[in-house]
Structure formats: structure tokens, C-alpha cells
Amino acid sequence: MDIPQYYQNIFKGYTQKLLANFTRNCNICHGTGYHLIDGDMFRDCDCIKNFNRLKKYTNIGINVKHIGREMSWFKNEFSDNTYNKIKEIENNLDEALKVNFIIYPANNNMWGASHIGNQIIKFCVDKDKQCAVASSKNVMDLFFSWDKPELQECIEYLQWVDVLLIDDFGTEYNSKMKENNSFVSNSFNGFLMERKRANKATIIASNFHIKYLKETYSTEIQNVITTNFVGLKINSKTQKKTEFDGMLVKLQQPTLKCCFDDLESIEVTSKSKRKSVF
Structure with missing residues (x-):
């Protein structure tokens, strides 16, 4: 392609x-x-x-x-547990890509998910997989480009690449999306589900904790992500661990040792504190 x-x-x-x-x-x-x-x-x-x-x-x-970042950089910057997860994915890449996963920090420390997401994409490129990286804002903006053939090509391209990283999830909100929130939600959900039906791996990287995202996004987007993605929680050495320790999922495939989180098990205590984005 x-x-x-x-x-x-x-x-x-x-x-x-x-x-x-x-x-x-x-x-x-x-x-x-x-x-x-x-x-x-x-x-x-x-x-x-x-x-x-x-x-x-x-x-x-x-x-x-x-x-140019070698794995030694990740070993120095992240906790041993997080580093071991990255190595586990590197060593069992095809198994890991049998599920979609969202990379998120142990708390809202605003750092780390993009670095790890792009490193995983580099693993994929090294294995000759067709990959693409796009910001969440770029993906959302493309949904409004139905009248521009050159941008419609971008949607089709992102739809069918083997592995897609959607980066900076949670930062894409703007006035256009606010005015068309149902359209954006339906388009994004349809986009993700079509990739799943085609057995194309999707990775989302967010610098916000899943609990924050659940408080922020509409029920429709929550449901698609929490039921079709597992979580890859990361922790840098400069941040303290929090109470957000997601439940370990016993996966049939992939059968990895690394700790993927059950996103549905992370509860929101109060949704009244923050208005829904989509």
C-alpha cells in the first residue's frame, strides 16, 4: 500500500x-x-x-x-516492570499484536506513552510490517474531509495498514469536534471496529490515565475502547506508583507474561467532575 x-x-x-x-x-x-x-x-x-x-x-x-533511542534508554527512564513489559512485547511481537492495546501512565504524569508507543512501532518496522503513526487529532480531523479526495486517501491508508499507532489520545478536542460530537464518536468507533474486523492491530498512546479518559469520553467511545482494547500501564522511575493498579487479564491470545490491564475493571468514582468530550 x-x-x-x-x-x-x-x-x-x-x-x-x-x-x-x-x-x-x-x-x-x-x-x-x-x-x-x-x-x-x-x-x-x-x-x-x-x-x-x-x-x-x-x-x-x-x-x-x-x-535513535536504544533499549538501554528505556531501562534507565522507566521502572523495571515497565521495561520488562516492553521487552516482552519485543520478544513476542506477533503474539502481542493479536490484541489491541492502549498505553497509559500509572497516573496523569503526562509523560512516557508516546515514547513507548513509537518504540513498539519501530519493533514492527524491523519485522517488515506496514505501519503508520498518526496523532489522535489528525485521525479525528480526517473524518471531516469527505470532500477532499487527497485526505480520503489518508483514511483508507490508516484503515488498512498492518499496525497503526494513534498517538496523543485525549488531546484532540476542539470546537469542530464539540459541535459534531455524535459524528466524531460514530466515525471513530466505526474506524476502530473496521480495523478489528480486518485483524489489523491498533495501538493507542495516551498521556492520561484510563480513569481520566473514562471521565472524559462519551459512553460510546468508552465501550469500544474498554471492550476491544487491553491496557498497557507504564510507570517512569521519576513517578510514584498510585492506586491505579489495573487488574491482570488472563488472555487466551496472546499468552504473554506482561501485565495487560482489564480496562473495564477501572471504575470512575464520579463523572460529575468533568464534562464529556464526545
């Missing part, structure tokens, strides 16, 4: 930035990208070799800020 031109233009910017980052900071070639050998032969500098190795990630929509 070809990447739509709309996304190609965005991803090209990521790739150009990645190249600039490598060459600009290189103390060997000083930004030229090559060496001169024996006075008459050019050879790519190591910075270009590294760029060529990593550009496959920006070419499918992974932002430059998520490129």
Missing part, C-alpha cells in the same frame, strides 16, 4: 530533519556527509550510514524525537 502524498510530505520533513541532525553534529565530516579517500574517491561518512539505517522510521511517520 502506497503512502498518500499528504503524509509523504509530512514524513519527508521528518526525514530531512533527521539527516540535518546527523550531518550538522558530525565532527568527522563537518556536515558534508562524505570523506575524500586518496584525493579522488568519495565515501559516505558514518553519519550518513546511521541516517540510512534509521530513515525507515521517519518514512512511516515516527517523529525525529523518537529516533
Whole structure:
């Protein structure tokens, strides 16, 4: 499946930035990208070799800020439990992708889910899976683009890629969505269910705890997510664990050791504190 031109233009910017980052900071070639050998032969500098190795990630929509992080970085930044979950998914990727899951923090610490979501997509790219990364706002905006063929191509593309990461879930709200909340809810739910029927894996990354999302979203979106997704709760080393310890789900498939959470088991104490978004 070809990447739509709309996304190609965005991803090209990521790739150009990645190249600039490598060459600009290189103390060997000083930004030229090559060496001169024996006075008459050019050879790519190591910075270009590294760029060529990593550009496959920006070419499918992974932002430059998520490129180049090794697993040692995640081991240093996240709790041992979270790191072990990431390794378990890496080592059992096909099994993990048999379910849809939402990555969320142990509390509303506003940090970490995007990093882990994009790292999992990198695992998928390394396994030659067709992947895409799109922000939640971008996905929601596409539902209003029925009269623009070039953007309709984007919906079809996101609908059928093997693995889709919907990033920054919970930050997409705007006035257009408020005025058309039923349309957005129905479109988003239909989009997710169509991917499920086609056995296409969907990963959602949110910097908000599931309890907050349950307080915020309409019942329709809650039901689709809590009944068709499991939770992957993460915890950084700089945050204290909270009472939000989701219940372990005994999954038939995948049979992983990592702790996926039963989203339906997380109760909302009071929905009157926050108005529903959709």
C-alpha cells in the first residue's frame, strides 16, 4: 500500500530533519556527509550510514524525537516492570499484536506513552510490517474531509495498514469536534471496529490515565475502547506508583507474561467532575 502524498510530505520533513541532525553534529565530516579517500574517491561518512539505517522510521511517520533511542534508554527512564513489559512485547511481537492495546501512565504524569508507543512501532518496522503513526487529532480531523479526495486517501491508508499507532489520545478536542460530537464518536468507533474486523492491530498512546479518559469520553467511545482494547500501564522511575493498579487479564491470545490491564475493571468514582468530550 502506497503512502498518500499528504503524509509523504509530512514524513519527508521528518526525514530531512533527521539527516540535518546527523550531518550538522558530525565532527568527522563537518556536515558534508562524505570523506575524500586518496584525493579522488568519495565515501559516505558514518553519519550518513546511521541516517540510512534509521530513515525507515521517519518514512512511516515516527517523529525525529523518537529516533535513535536504544533499549538501554528505556531501562534507565522507566521502572523495571515497565521495561520488562516492553521487552516482552519485543520478544513476542506477533503474539502481542493479536490484541489491541492502549498505553497509559500509572497516573496523569503526562509523560512516557508516546515514547513507548513509537518504540513498539519501530519493533514492527524491523519485522517488515506496514505501519503508520498518526496523532489522535489528525485521525479525528480526517473524518471531516469527505470532500477532499487527497485526505480520503489518508483514511483508507490508516484503515488498512498492518499496525497503526494513534498517538496523543485525549488531546484532540476542539470546537469542530464539540459541535459534531455524535459524528466524531460514530466515525471513530466505526474506524476502530473496521480495523478489528480486518485483524489489523491498533495501538493507542495516551498521556492520561484510563480513569481520566473514562471521565472524559462519551459512553460510546468508552465501550469500544474498554471492550476491544487491553491496557498497557507504564510507570517512569521519576513517578510514584498510585492506586491505579489495573487488574491482570488472563488472555487466551496472546499468552504473554506482561501485565495487560482489564480496562473495564477501572471504575470512575464520579463523572460529575468533568464534562464529556464526545
